[in-house]
Amino acid sequence: MLTTMKYEFMKNRILYAISLGTLALLQVVYLVMLPFSSIKSSNILIPLFLIFMAGTIIFFLIIINGISLFSRDLRSKSGYLVYMTPTPIPFILSAKILLVYLSSIIFTLGFFFLGLADLHLLILAGGKYLKDDNDLMPRVIKYLLDNFSTADVALKLLQGAVIVFNFLSTVYFSIGLSQTLLRNKRFGGLISFLIFIAITVFNSFVSHQISSNVLTYIFHVGLGVFCFIGTSYLLVRKIDL
Amino acid sequence: MSVTCTNITKRYFFKTALNNVSLSFEPGHIYALLGPNGSGKSTLMKILSGLTSKDNGEITVDGHPFTYRDKAFIAFAPTEFIFFDYMKIKDVAAYYHDYFKDFDRACFFQMIHEFSLTPDMKVRTLSSGMLAKLKIAATMSRQARLLLLDEPLNGIDLLSREEILRTILSHADSSRAIVISSHMVEELEATVDTAIFMQEGNLVLCSDVETLREKEGMSIVEKYRQIYGTTTMKEAI
Amino acid sequence: MDFKSNVPIYLQVTADLKARILTGEIHPGDKLPSSRELALSYEINPNTAARIYTEMERQGLSYTKRGIGTFVTEDTSVLEYHREQELKRILHAFTSELKSFGYDTDDIPNLLKKYSEKKEVTE
Numbered sequence: 001m002l003t004t005m006k007y008e009f010m011k012n013r014i015l016y017a018i019s020l021g022t023l024a025l026l027q028v029v030y031l032v033m034l035p036f037s038s039i040k041s042s043n044i045l046i047p048l049f050l051i052f053m054a055g056t057i058i059f060f061l062i063i064i065n066g067i068s069l070f071s072r073d074l075r076s077k078s079g080y081l082v083y084m085t086p087t088p089i090p091f092i093l094s095a096k097i098l099l100v101y102l103s104s105i106i107f108t109l110g111f112f113f114l115g116l117a118d119l120h121l122l123i124l125a126g127g128k129y130l131k132d133d134n135d136l137m138p139r140v141i142k143y144l145l146d147n148f149s150t151a152d153v154a155l156k157l158l159q160g161a162v163i164v165f166n167f168l169s170t171v172y173f174s175i176g177l178s179q180t181l182l183r184n185k186r187f188g189g190l191i192s193f194l195i196f197i198a199i200t201v202f203n204s205f206v207s208h209q210i211s212s213n214v215l216t217y218i219f220h221v222g223l224g225v226f227c228f229i230g231t232s233y234l235l236v237r238k239i240d241l
Numbered sequence: 242m243s244v245t246c247t248n249i250t251k252r253y254f255f256k257t258a259l260n261n262v263s264l265s266f267e268p269g270h271i272y273a274l275l276g277p278n279g280s281g282k283s284t285l286m287k288i289l290s291g292l293t294s295k296d297n298g299e300i301t302v303d304g305h306p307f308t309y310r311d312k313a314f315i316a317f318a319p320t321e322f323i324f325f326d327y328m329k330i331k332d333v334a335a336y337y338h339d340y341f342k343d344f345d346r347a348c349f350f351q352m353i354h355e356f357s358l359t360p361d362m363k364v365r366t367l368s369s370g371m372l373a374k375l376k377i378a379a380t381m382s383r384q385a386r387l388l389l390l391d392e393p394l395n396g397i398d399l400l401s402r403e404e405i406l407r408t409i410l411s412h413a414d415s416s417r418a419i420v421i422s423s424h425m426v427e428e429l430e431a432t433v434d435t436a437i438f439m440q441e442g443n444l445v446l447c448s449d450v451e452t453l454r455e456k457e458g459m460s461i462v463e464k465y466r467q468i469y470g471t472t473t474m475k476e477a478i
Numbered sequence: 479m480d481f482k483s484n485v486p487i488y489l490q491v492t493a494d495l496k497a498r499i500l501t502g503e504i505h506p507g508d509k510l511p512s513s514r515e516l517a518l519s520y521e522i523n524p525n526t527a528a529r530i531y532t533e534m535e536r537q538g539l540s541y542t543k544r545g546i547g548t549f550v551t552e553d554t555s556v557l558e559y560h561r562e563q564e565l566k567r568i569l570h571a572f573t574s575e576l577k578s579f580g581y582d583t584d585d586i587p588n589l590l591k592k593y594s595e596k597k598e599v600t601e
Contacts, residue, residue: 003339003340006339007325007336007339010325010327011325011327013327077319077321077322077323078323078325079292080292080319080321080323081323081324081325081336083291083292084290084291084292084312084317085312085340085341086309086310086311086312086313086340086341087309087340088309089309183253183254236294236309237294238294239291239292239293239294240293240294241287241292241293
């Protein structure tokens with residue numbers, strides 16, 4: 001499975017390179033503008049804002065890219081190399097989902113932390129005007145460390161993983177269903193989308209009927225697992241490259 | 242390792258790609274898989290390599306039903322471009338090495354060298370002939386028990402075709418079965434020992450090549466013409 | 479080697495090996511290549527190649543010593559017999575073709591003389 005993750009990573013290298021390049025560029029612009037900034041001109045805030053913005057966009061891009069790769073592997077010849085290997089299908093799916101999750105977390109958090117560090121730098125630079133805030137970063141870090149133990153962070157990451165897993169499983173299942181059983185190549189994308197909407201609506205509908213939060217959560221996760229198993233089954237029995 | 246298909250059927254909306262095809266691939270043999278476009282040759286190979294599912298029928302490998310584990314012993318070289326865009330030839334070697342225990346890197350690079358290719362060449366810049374050779378090198382460097390070569394001679398010049406056939410012969414041994422589908426029927430005559438003729442998804446004939454010559458006095462080419470119905474110039478006159 | 483289409487390939491290779499033995503290219507008692515080496519040098523299927531020595535042994539042209547290899551027979555009477563068969567084949571083909579072009583086989587000595595002389599004259 002790690003091997004599959006490695007090659008999924010390689011397939012994404014251009015996206016990663018562009019992301020890092022963008023980050024580097026914005027960072028350089030920011031650092032260049034910093035000595036010349038003053039409280040009167042707030043131009044410096046532009047690259048800073050863009051860094052946070054880029055972090056958010058990257059998150060979505062990585063997810064979308066992951067979905068697009070999965071779909072492409074089922075439609076075109078790029079999937080041959082993947083599905084002809086003696087790797088169990090569930091492992092292939094897990095590798096894809098895991099890589100999307102890990103890379104999105106790493107890039108997005110990376111962007112955000114860099115942005116926070118830059119903000120701290122800005123506070124330091126404008127110290128004479130904002131003297132009460134020049135310990136912003138240390139305060140933020142202290143706040144984070146005080147209120148979020150490692151267990152809390154781990155829990156948040158796990159919850160994030162579940163959300164990403166659920167989302168991707170549902171999308172993969174929709175794509176898989178459209179590609180295998182409803183083999184309509186031309187409207188494949190549209191059909192996948194409709195199936196996805198149908199599942200999501202079903203999910204909301206049932207959640208509303210359940211009063212308990214815990215049970216709702218279990219239902220969400222269960223649906224995600226069902227979609228994962230469903231996708232595996234479809235690909236094992238009905239794959240059609 | 243013997244691979245047996247029994248009553249394999251594969252249907253698409255408007256077309257039956259394979260209709261009740263039953264065949265057996267035994268080690269030590271080289272098979273020619275013949276027939277016009279659309280007769281089901283590629284579909285059969287894709288099903289055997291696990292890239293496409295069948296609608297009906299069974300595939301057994303040494304008696305047990307086909308599972309993903311058997312993909313480790315089956316090597317398929319399709320007609321299409323299958324490599325990842327970023328790959329260089331050495332990356333292809335790395336990929337095969339990572340996934341297939343039986344991949345022989347030395348053998349691969351040796352064949353690459355003989356085909357006048359270099360490890361640093363980018364795969365997306367290769368001509369179709371060079372690509373065909375790369376696929377052959379990668380597939381045949383696996384010590385797989387069933388090798389499926391889909392039109393390996395397409396788009397390749399005469400001398401390279403002969404080279405590829407010689408390579409196939411030198412890599413044939415009693416533990417592997419090799420299946421070659423091709424339109425270059427004449428060139429396969431001496432290389433194969435069994436000819437499989439397909440038409441519109443049906444198995445028309447599976448025959449030992451020498452027996453065909455002994456009993457019917459026909460080569461594969463002549464049998465091909467007889468089955469697919471083209472009159473030759475001689476007959477016309 | 480280019481193969482004819484209506485005769486089994488293993489028989490064609492057998493005939494080729496026989497010719498090479500009868501013309502002296504391969505000598506009685508010589509070790510013959512393994513059937514795998516035959517397959518590679520004639521560029522034919524290994525299973526097809528495996529039938530060659532079986533056929534040659536059937537014709538008495540070779541024998542196999544297990545674990546050591548296959549050898550050309552040293553039995554001169556067998557080789558003479560095959561040589562004679564080849565002669566018959568050549569003569570039969572020759573005379574048939576002459577007849578099909580309208581020549582008389584009784585004329586053969588004269589035809590040979592005439593056309594051999596003609597050759598010397600033009601040289």
